[in-house]
Amino acid sequence: MTIQSMKEIEEKNHNKHFRVSYALDDIKGVRKLLKDRFIISNRRYKGDTKASDILLDLNTAIELANLTKRQAQTFILVYGYRQFPQQQASEILGISQKQVSSHLQVALSKIAQVYKDWKYSEIVIKICSDHNSCEHGWEGDIIESNYG
Numbered sequence: 001m002t003i004q005s006m007k008e009i010e011e012k013n014h015n016k017h018f019r020v021s022y023a024l025d026d027i028k029g030v031r032k033l034l035k036d037r038f039i040i041s042n043r044r045y046k047g048d049t050k051a052s053d054i055l056l057d058l059n060t061a062i063e064l065a066n067l068t069k070r071q072a073q074t075f076i077l078v079y080g081y082r083q084f085p086q087q088q089a090s091e092i093l094g095i096s097q098k099q100v101s102s103h104l105q106v107a108l109s110k111i112a113q114v115y116k117d118w119k120y121s122e123i124v125i126k127i128c129s130d131h132n133s134c135e136h137g138w139e140g141d142i143i144e145s146n147y148g
Contacts, residue, residue: 019125020125021122022036022123023121023122024112024120025112025120026112027108027109027112030111031108033058034058035083037079040054041055050125054125061114062111065111066110070103071104071106071107071110073093074089074103074107086100
């Protein structure tokens, strides 16, 4: 899981905090945020306004990226609710896996460019793990979010 691979554990007042960062001005950071967006979405339903802000900005960036129809179809299959593997997305769309990968790279580049235009560089989220466990293994609340 992306969050697990990005954790930096800090001890503060006997509570564990995890720091997760997403460099949104490059493809890797956008990809990581997209993979974690449903985890972040769970926080939104618990009243976490910072999670809502992150998701609203992501959705706006996707809309402003002006994806082609094929890029959008590929993007939805791989990063949408079902998150199909690229090979399965290629079978659904009737194109090669290499074409799926190419469409995704261009789509991610366009989204990263929107964040660059907004002068975003990185979002840092600190998650406090002393609360009840959340779905997908993410515990606690977003307690801090830094933009740019």
